[in-house]
Amino acid sequence: MHSPELLKGTLQTIILKVLKDHGKMYGYEITQRVKHLSEGRISLTEGALYPALHRMEADGILTTETVNIGKRVRKYYALTTEGKAMAKSRVAEFVDFIDTMRQVLQLKTS
Amino acid sequence: MHSPELLKGTLQTIILKVLKDHGKMYGYEITQRVKHLSEGRISLTEGALYPALHRMEADGILTTETVNIGKRVRKYYALTTEGKAMAKSRVAEFVDFIDTMRQVLQLKTS
DNA sequence: GTCTGATACATAAAAATCTTATGTATTGAG
DNA sequence: CTCAATACATAAGATTTTTATGTATCAGAC
Numbered sequence: 001m002h003s004p005e006l007l008k009g010t011l012q013t014i015i016l017k018v019l020k021d022h023g024k025m026y027g028y029e030i031t032q033r034v035k036h037l038s039e040g041r042i043s044l045t046e047g048a049l050y051p052a053l054h055r056m057e058a059d060g061i062l063t064t065e066t067v068n069i070g071k072r073v074r075k076y077y078a079l080t081t082e083g084k085a086m087a088k089s090r091v092a093e094f095v096d097f098i099d100t101m102r103q104v105l106q107l108k109t110s
Numbered sequence: 111m112h113s114p115e116l117l118k119g120t121l122q123t124i125i126l127k128v129l130k131d132h133g134k135m136y137g138y139e140i141t142q143r144v145k146h147l148s149e150g151r152i153s154l155t156e157g158a159l160y161p162a163l164h165r166m167e168a169d170g171i172l173t174t175e176t177v178n179i180g181k182r183v184r185k186y187y188a189l190t191t192e193g194k195a196m197a198k199s200r201v202a203e204f205v206d207f208i209d210t211m212r213q214v215l216q217l218k219t220s
Numbered sequence: 221g222t223c224t225g226a227t228a229c230a231t232a233a234a235a236a237t238c239t240t241a242t243g244t245a246t247t248g249a250g
Numbered sequence: 251c252t253c254a255a256t257a258c259a260t261a262a263g264a265t266t267t268t269t270a271t272g273t274a275t276c277a278g279a280c
Contacts, residue, residue, distance in 0.1 A: 006123075006207045008237080008266070009115035017215050028228050037214045041206075048267055050230060072228065072275050091215055096151075097116045098208055104147045105127050105201055118237065118266080138257050158238055160259060182246050182257065 007042065011052050013094050014044075016061075016079070016087035024065070024078045027053060053077055061086055117152065121162050123204050124154075126171075126197035129189050134175070136184045137163060163187055171196055 018033055019025055025033070031044045056062045061083040065076045079087060102109070128143055129135055135143070141154045166172045171193040175186045189197060212219070 004268085005119035005236085006204065008118040010211065011266085014214055021216065026228080028226095032227095034214060037216075038210050039213070041210045042214065045268070046228090046230080047232090047269070051266085054230095069228095070275075074228070091217075094116065094211070094215065095217065098211075100148050100151045101120065101204070101208075103149070104124055104144060104152065105204065106131065106147075107201075107205065115238090115266085121237085136257080138255095142256095155239065156257090156259080157240070157261090161237085164259095179257095180246075184257070 010094070011044070011048060012056065013090040014042075015049075015052060015056070016083065016090050019062075019077060019079050020084060020087040024076045026074045026076050030077075056083070120204070121154070121158060122166065123200040124152075125159075125162060125166070126189070126193065126200050129172075129187060130194060130197040134186045134188045136186050140187075166193070 014034060015030060018030055018037075022033065027046075027049055031046075031049060034042050034044055053062065057064055057077070060080060062077045063080055065078070067074045067076060101107075124144060125140060128140055128147075132143060137156075137159055141156075141159060144152050144154055163172065167174055167187070170190060172187045173190055175188070177184045177186060211217075
Protein backbone atom coordinates (compact mmCIF):
# COMPACT_ATOMS: atom_id res chain seq x y z
CA MET A 1 0.00 0.00 0.00
CA HIS A 2 1.40 3.35 -1.07
CA SER A 3 -0.22 5.46 1.63
CA PRO A 4 -0.56 3.46 4.81
CA GLU A 5 -2.12 6.34 6.70
CA LEU A 6 -5.30 6.06 4.65
CA LEU A 7 -5.73 2.61 6.10
CA LYS A 8 -6.00 4.01 9.59
CA GLY A 9 -9.41 3.42 11.03
CA THR A 10 -10.30 0.79 8.45
CA LEU A 11 -8.67 -2.17 10.17
CA GLN A 12 -11.71 -3.12 12.26
CA THR A 13 -14.01 -2.77 9.28
CA ILE A 14 -11.79 -5.07 7.21
CA ILE A 15 -11.57 -7.68 9.95
CA LEU A 16 -15.32 -7.63 10.52
CA LYS A 17 -16.18 -8.00 6.85
CA VAL A 18 -13.65 -10.75 6.14
CA LEU A 19 -14.79 -12.71 9.16
CA LYS A 20 -18.40 -12.25 8.19
CA ASP A 21 -17.78 -13.63 4.71
CA HIS A 22 -15.40 -16.44 5.57
CA GLY A 23 -16.59 -17.51 8.99
CA LYS A 24 -14.10 -18.76 11.55
CA MET A 25 -10.56 -17.62 10.77
CA TYR A 26 -7.20 -17.30 12.47
CA GLY A 27 -5.00 -14.24 12.48
CA TYR A 28 -2.46 -15.23 9.90
CA GLU A 29 -5.23 -16.44 7.62
CA ILE A 30 -6.85 -13.01 7.79
CA THR A 31 -3.63 -11.32 6.67
CA GLN A 32 -3.37 -13.72 3.71
CA ARG A 33 -7.01 -13.29 2.76
CA VAL A 34 -6.71 -9.52 2.78
CA LYS A 35 -3.49 -9.65 0.79
CA HIS A 36 -5.22 -11.84 -1.77
CA LEU A 37 -8.40 -9.76 -1.98
CA SER A 38 -6.37 -6.58 -2.37
CA GLU A 39 -4.03 -8.17 -4.90
CA GLY A 40 -1.05 -7.53 -2.70
CA ARG A 41 -1.84 -3.90 -1.97
CA ILE A 42 -2.79 -4.33 1.67
CA SER A 43 -0.51 -6.13 4.10
CA LEU A 44 -1.88 -6.13 7.62
CA THR A 45 0.96 -5.99 10.10
CA GLU A 46 0.92 -8.32 13.07
CA GLY A 47 1.59 -5.47 15.46
CA ALA A 48 -1.70 -3.91 14.43
CA LEU A 49 -3.73 -7.04 13.80
CA TYR A 50 -3.28 -8.97 17.02
CA PRO A 51 -3.94 -6.08 19.38
CA ALA A 52 -7.02 -5.26 17.31
CA LEU A 53 -8.31 -8.83 17.58
CA HIS A 54 -7.69 -8.83 21.33
CA ARG A 55 -9.54 -5.54 21.71
CA MET A 56 -12.47 -6.84 19.71
CA GLU A 57 -12.61 -9.98 21.78
CA ALA A 58 -12.60 -7.92 24.96
CA ASP A 59 -15.44 -5.85 23.52
CA GLY A 60 -17.58 -8.93 22.87
CA ILE A 61 -17.41 -8.64 19.11
CA LEU A 62 -15.48 -11.87 18.67
CA THR A 63 -15.12 -15.24 20.34
CA THR A 64 -11.99 -17.36 20.16
CA GLU A 65 -11.26 -21.03 19.92
CA THR A 66 -7.76 -22.39 20.23
CA VAL A 67 -6.91 -25.40 18.08
CA ASN A 68 -3.74 -27.49 18.06
CA ILE A 69 -2.41 -28.28 14.60
CA GLY A 70 0.36 -30.75 15.30
CA LYS A 71 2.48 -28.88 17.82
CA ARG A 72 1.46 -25.50 16.48
CA VAL A 73 -1.33 -23.42 18.00
CA ARG A 74 -3.97 -21.66 16.00
CA LYS A 75 -6.45 -19.22 17.46
CA TYR A 76 -9.67 -19.08 15.53
CA TYR A 77 -11.84 -16.01 15.70
CA ALA A 78 -15.54 -15.83 14.93
CA LEU A 79 -18.08 -13.02 15.08
CA THR A 80 -20.66 -12.92 17.85
CA THR A 81 -24.22 -11.86 17.04
CA GLU A 82 -23.19 -8.37 18.02
CA GLY A 83 -20.17 -8.67 15.77
CA LYS A 84 -22.27 -9.62 12.78
CA ALA A 85 -24.48 -6.60 13.25
CA MET A 86 -21.40 -4.47 13.61
CA ALA A 87 -19.92 -5.83 10.39
CA LYS A 88 -23.03 -4.71 8.57
CA SER A 89 -23.10 -1.23 10.05
CA ARG A 90 -19.38 -0.63 9.68
CA VAL A 91 -19.44 -1.55 6.01
CA ALA A 92 -22.44 0.72 5.49
CA GLU A 93 -20.60 3.51 7.26
CA PHE A 94 -17.63 2.99 5.02
CA VAL A 95 -19.79 3.26 1.92
CA ASP A 96 -21.21 6.51 3.26
CA PHE A 97 -17.72 7.70 3.97
CA ILE A 98 -16.64 7.00 0.39
CA ASP A 99 -19.64 8.88 -0.96
CA THR A 100 -18.92 11.86 1.25
CA MET A 101 -15.26 11.89 0.31
CA ARG A 102 -16.18 11.69 -3.35
CA GLN A 103 -18.17 14.86 -2.95
CA VAL A 104 -15.49 16.65 -0.99
CA LEU A 105 -12.73 15.64 -3.39
CA GLN A 106 -15.05 16.21 -6.36
CA LEU A 107 -14.37 12.83 -7.88
CA LYS A 108 -16.26 11.42 -10.83
CA THR A 109 -19.32 9.42 -9.81
CA SER A 110 -17.95 6.51 -11.87
CA MET B 111 -19.61 12.36 10.70
CA HIS B 112 -20.67 9.06 12.15
CA SER B 113 -17.28 7.39 12.20
CA PRO B 114 -14.60 9.96 12.81
CA GLU B 115 -11.83 7.37 12.83
CA LEU B 116 -12.29 6.78 9.10
CA LEU B 117 -11.32 10.36 8.55
CA LYS B 118 -7.91 9.77 10.02
CA GLY B 119 -5.29 10.04 7.38
CA THR B 120 -7.56 11.89 4.98
CA LEU B 121 -7.16 15.35 6.49
CA GLN B 122 -4.11 16.29 4.44
CA THR B 123 -5.70 15.01 1.26
CA ILE B 124 -8.81 17.09 1.90
CA ILE B 125 -6.81 20.22 2.64
CA LEU B 126 -4.66 19.77 -0.47
CA LYS B 127 -7.60 19.24 -2.77
CA VAL B 128 -9.69 22.09 -1.41
CA LEU B 129 -6.76 24.48 -1.64
CA LYS B 130 -5.98 23.32 -5.14
CA ASP B 131 -9.54 24.01 -6.29
CA HIS B 132 -10.17 27.23 -4.43
CA GLY B 133 -6.74 28.82 -4.34
CA LYS B 134 -5.73 30.93 -1.38
CA MET B 135 -7.82 30.14 1.72
CA TYR B 136 -7.72 30.68 5.45
CA GLY B 137 -8.29 28.02 8.08
CA TYR B 138 -11.81 28.81 9.07
CA GLU B 139 -12.77 29.10 5.42
CA ILE B 140 -11.48 25.59 4.81
CA THR B 141 -13.66 24.18 7.59
CA GLN B 142 -16.71 25.91 6.10
CA ARG B 143 -15.93 24.78 2.57
CA VAL B 144 -15.54 21.16 3.68
CA LYS B 145 -18.73 21.33 5.70
CA HIS B 146 -20.54 22.65 2.66
CA LEU B 147 -19.07 20.15 0.20
CA SER B 148 -19.88 17.27 2.54
CA GLU B 149 -23.37 18.59 3.25
CA GLY B 150 -22.61 18.87 6.93
CA ARG B 151 -21.15 15.41 7.33
CA ILE B 152 -17.55 16.48 7.86
CA SER B 153 -16.65 19.06 10.46
CA LEU B 154 -12.93 19.63 10.67
CA THR B 155 -11.97 20.44 14.23
CA GLU B 156 -9.60 23.28 14.88
CA GLY B 157 -7.43 21.09 17.06
CA ALA B 158 -6.71 18.91 14.06
CA LEU B 159 -6.76 21.54 11.32
CA TYR B 160 -4.34 24.13 12.59
CA PRO B 161 -1.57 21.73 13.59
CA ALA B 162 -1.97 20.06 10.18
CA LEU B 163 -1.62 23.39 8.39
CA HIS B 164 1.44 24.25 10.46
CA ARG B 165 3.02 20.90 9.66
CA MET B 166 2.36 21.32 5.96
CA GLU B 167 3.87 24.77 6.00
CA ALA B 168 6.97 23.44 7.75
CA ASP B 169 7.18 20.74 5.08
CA GLY B 170 7.14 23.29 2.27
CA ILE B 171 3.76 22.26 0.95
CA LEU B 172 2.10 25.56 1.79
CA THR B 173 3.01 29.20 2.05
CA THR B 174 1.23 31.66 4.28
CA GLU B 175 0.24 35.27 4.05
CA THR B 176 -1.19 37.14 6.99
CA VAL B 177 -3.84 39.72 6.22
CA ASN B 178 -5.53 42.16 8.56
CA ILE B 179 -9.28 42.42 8.13
CA GLY B 180 -10.15 45.35 10.33
CA LYS B 181 -8.67 44.34 13.67
CA ARG B 182 -8.99 40.65 12.93
CA VAL B 183 -6.13 38.56 11.56
CA ARG B 184 -6.53 36.09 8.77
CA LYS B 185 -3.82 33.69 7.71
CA TYR B 186 -4.14 32.68 4.10
CA TYR B 187 -2.64 29.43 2.93
CA ALA B 188 -1.69 28.60 -0.66
CA LEU B 189 -0.07 25.55 -2.23
CA THR B 190 3.52 25.69 -3.39
CA THR B 191 4.49 24.00 -6.65
CA GLU B 192 5.36 20.97 -4.59
CA GLY B 193 2.00 21.21 -2.87
CA LYS B 194 0.12 21.22 -6.15
CA ALA B 195 1.91 18.09 -7.29
CA MET B 196 1.16 16.52 -3.95
CA ALA B 197 -2.53 17.38 -4.22
CA LYS B 198 -2.66 15.49 -7.48
CA SER B 199 -0.84 12.41 -6.21
CA ARG B 200 -2.73 12.27 -2.93
CA VAL B 201 -6.09 12.37 -4.64
CA ALA B 202 -4.93 9.67 -7.06
CA GLU B 203 -3.80 7.59 -4.10
CA PHE B 204 -7.16 8.03 -2.48
CA VAL B 205 -8.93 6.83 -5.60
CA ASP B 206 -6.68 3.75 -5.60
CA PHE B 207 -7.41 3.25 -1.95
CA ILE B 208 -11.16 3.29 -2.59
CA ASP B 209 -10.79 0.75 -5.38
CA THR B 210 -8.73 -1.53 -3.20
CA MET B 211 -11.15 -1.26 -0.31
CA ARG B 212 -14.04 -1.99 -2.63
CA GLN B 213 -12.36 -5.24 -3.56
CA VAL B 214 -11.52 -6.16 -0.01
CA LEU B 215 -14.99 -5.34 1.27
CA GLN B 216 -16.55 -6.84 -1.85
CA LEU B 217 -18.67 -3.81 -2.57
CA LYS B 218 -20.69 -3.34 -5.73
CA THR B 219 -18.73 -1.62 -8.48
CA SER B 220 -21.59 0.89 -8.74
C1' DG C 221 21.23 -32.67 8.71
C1' DT C 222 20.74 -27.88 8.57
C1' DC C 223 19.41 -23.52 6.89
C1' DT C 224 15.91 -20.46 5.21
C1' DG C 225 11.42 -18.76 4.40
C1' DA C 226 6.83 -19.30 5.55
C1' DT C 227 3.63 -20.15 9.19
C1' DA C 228 1.77 -18.52 13.78
C1' DC C 229 1.36 -16.30 17.87
C1' DA C 230 2.47 -12.18 21.01
C1' DT C 231 3.96 -7.76 23.24
C1' DA C 232 6.24 -3.29 23.99
C1' DA C 233 8.34 1.21 22.82
C1' DA C 234 7.86 4.93 19.88
C1' DA C 235 5.59 7.73 16.50
C1' DA C 236 1.69 9.87 14.60
C1' DT C 237 -2.65 11.78 14.64
C1' DC C 238 -6.84 13.10 16.49
C1' DT C 239 -10.28 14.62 20.22
C1' DT C 240 -11.33 17.43 23.80
C1' DA C 241 -10.56 21.31 26.38
C1' DT C 242 -9.05 25.71 26.91
C1' DG C 243 -7.58 30.41 25.81
C1' DT C 244 -7.73 34.94 23.40
C1' DA C 245 -10.05 38.28 20.65
C1' DT C 246 -13.20 40.54 16.96
C1' DT C 247 -17.61 41.17 14.81
C1' DG C 248 -22.54 41.32 13.82
C1' DA C 249 -27.32 40.58 15.09
C1' DG C 250 -31.00 41.24 18.13
C1' DC D 251 -25.01 44.33 25.92
C1' DT D 252 -24.99 39.74 25.23
C1' DC D 253 -24.61 35.70 22.43
C1' DA D 254 -23.31 33.18 18.34
C1' DA D 255 -20.22 33.21 14.75
C1' DT D 256 -15.71 34.27 13.15
C1' DA D 257 -10.62 33.43 13.67
C1' DC D 258 -6.52 32.03 15.47
C1' DA D 259 -3.74 28.85 18.63
C1' DT D 260 -1.89 25.27 21.88
C1' DA D 261 -1.75 21.46 25.21
C1' DA D 262 -3.16 17.16 27.60
C1' DG D 263 -4.94 12.85 26.85
C1' DA D 264 -6.60 9.02 24.05
C1' DT D 265 -6.14 5.98 20.39
C1' DT D 266 -4.08 3.58 16.85
C1' DT D 267 -0.37 2.23 14.14
C1' DT D 268 4.55 1.31 13.00
C1' DT D 269 8.67 -0.77 14.09
C1' DA D 270 11.16 -3.93 16.61
C1' DT D 271 11.65 -7.89 19.03
C1' DG D 272 10.71 -12.52 20.82
C1' DT D 273 9.30 -17.44 20.63
C1' DA D 274 8.39 -21.55 18.11
C1' DT D 275 6.88 -25.01 14.29
C1' DC D 276 7.15 -26.75 9.65
C1' DA D 277 8.46 -27.69 4.78
C1' DG D 278 11.62 -27.74 1.26
C1' DA D 279 16.23 -26.93 -0.72
C1' DC D 280 20.93 -28.10 -0.58
